[in-house]
Amino acid sequence: MSKLAYVREKEIPQSAPPITEVGIIKWLRENLFSSWLNSILTVLSLYFIFILLKDFIPWAYGAHWTTGSIRECYDVNPDVACFSVLTARWKQLLFGFYPPEEYWRPTLTFFLLILSIIPILFTRFVRFFWFSLLYPGLAIWLLWGGSIWSVAIIYFGLGLGFLSFLIMDSRLIRSASISLLAACLITVLFFMFLASFSAEMLSSLIPIYLPYVESLKFGGFTLSLIVGVTGIVASFPLGIVLALGRQSDLPLVKMICVGFIEFIRGVPLITLLFVASVLLNYFLPPGSNFDIVLRVIIMVTLFSAAYMAEVIRGGLAGLPVGQHEASAALGLTYWQSQRLIIMPQALKISIPGIVNTFIGLFKDTTLVSIISLMDPVGLASLIRADTKWNGIYWELYIAVGLMFFIFCFGMSQYSQYLERKLKTDN
């Protein structure tokens, strides 16, 4: 029996991992200093960040918030930010020239907006979808005021059309296209002959009024959100229709869709806005007053719908042709296969592009400052025209930029959440 030189009789206590393999040092080594090149880049980046913050932090930290004018800021300490302009003018940046005693209306509209998009964004709350449908009318009434009945009547008319379509389609005619035409006819007739009359009658019977606010009073972030959100909501379905139309086998439909998309994409948004703001008046009857905000919304919607159509067409092109054939083989009609098979997959592929278009649209709303509507950027120059604040640039633009960033970053985060949720591959 050979003699053992060494027998370990008890286990060596576990020692801590090397310091370079744990915690923050490991993270730093792996992510920032993994090679010579990366180390140099890291140090350079840190240096640039330092240069930026070295001036910015003292400038922003010691800022004035309560002085009455830029002159007072200079007199106290000219080397720091003069955010007093925001203290004095934040209401204008948010609400434009909306009457101060009515500020609760855009505020309420904004919070209701959040409530109304929750059922759309998160499937858990989809049972509250009826509120999302009611919201546009409610928002229009809250923002512009007037009698609630004119909005209610519009809802009634649309509901009437939808209901008559359902009844005719399932009971009477049993042909979708004829029912659709008949329902449209009923709706149009209602609006032409009954709507105005019944709205007036209801208004006199049960007057529920908010003071009317004209569109020229809209401005600031209220305006950006109105134009941006309406444009986003309206351009999405329009984009889907255009994308489908472009792929249609019917030559006329295809021609119209292609013509529309190519025309809109070939023209800068600013040109369309100019048309909306100044040229349209040439073609309307004298004295007609076609609301300026509405004109802008229509133009922005058409513009982004054309881009949306191309984004969605990209998604459609990305689907294997077998999906179409399989759905046809199952005996699904065109609309059934679009709704159940094609669109869910095509839209999923297009999410990044769709959100891209949305964000672009939202930021493009700042262009309205060129056509006499006061978005936050336009307000910034108007605020500078006051001698008290003439000379303030950074403070205003930082505030405006920050507000836009919050919304755009939110949209981008939601799209990433959606992509993770809808991920089906392994």
Place this chain on the structure above:
Amino acid sequence: MKKSILFGITAALGLSAGAVFADGHGSTLDVVKERGNLLCGVSTGSPGFSGVDDSGMNVGFDVDYCRALAAAIFNDPMAVSFVPLSSAVRFTALASGEVDILARNTTWTYSRDTDLKQTFLGVTYYDGQGFMVKKDLGVNSTLELDGATVCIQVGTTTELNLADYFKANNMSYEPVPTTDNAESKQQYLAGACDTYTTDASALHGTRINLENPDDHMVLPEIISKEPLGPLVRHGDDNWADIGRWVLNALVIAEEKGITSANIDSFADTADAEIHRLLGTGDDDILAMMNMPKDAMYNAIKATGNYGEIFERNLGASSGINIVRGVNNSWTNGGILYSPPFR
């Protein structure tokens, strides 16, 4: 939203094909009266001329002119909606009927009057191109600027004026091109140019809000004529008359010493022109342009005379501190001279 708008959209779109052009508008005065407020095109922000104060109220020299006009028509200086217009769209907006009148520190020139089919109503402010320099440059006259670097906005009349002026005086300069007044100012402060040039009123407005205004000065020479005034569309002479004579009334009021404060003390004056102007006499000459007898009384009462408007928006009490200079009544050595109110 007004239901008339909502319901009218479809109808309006349908009618648009057969619609007549905006030149076919009826009397602008009737349109304004029916609407219940005046649509006044102003600039998107120009210190002293058009801006917004902390409470959200439109203020400025051009703004006050429109308020006087609104007061003359409606006896209510607030019955006016201000439409901020960029310089690119201002004439189109006026021509298309988007605004009733344009009071947007616009220079009266031959081609704008004729080719663009506008009617200028007079001159509210005689501006001109000036130069701002740092005091330590030691320059006291533009004629000493030979060889200077000049920050200049490209594509403006000021750029052409600058070239003409230096050529005429046999001097050389080196242009530093910028896109707007804000950039000119930043370049000037950063030392990229010795001097920067634009309308003198803008230079004064900019100077008072520099960090150390006393280190800078606006040189006394004015090298171009920039008569600024309100304008309306060709084709409605009565509307142009109303705008022109409201402006004249403000000038006459200063000439006669009528202010918003003392206007009620002229009931017994022996001056017949004052009675005609304020509508306190027997003959109602305002009816000649379909205006109420007390239209000018209401205008002056609401905004004060020309001098008061100037002082409030551009003078010492505004902080901009522009001296009256030529923008003074002819009785005080200026060139403001209104035709008689007769």
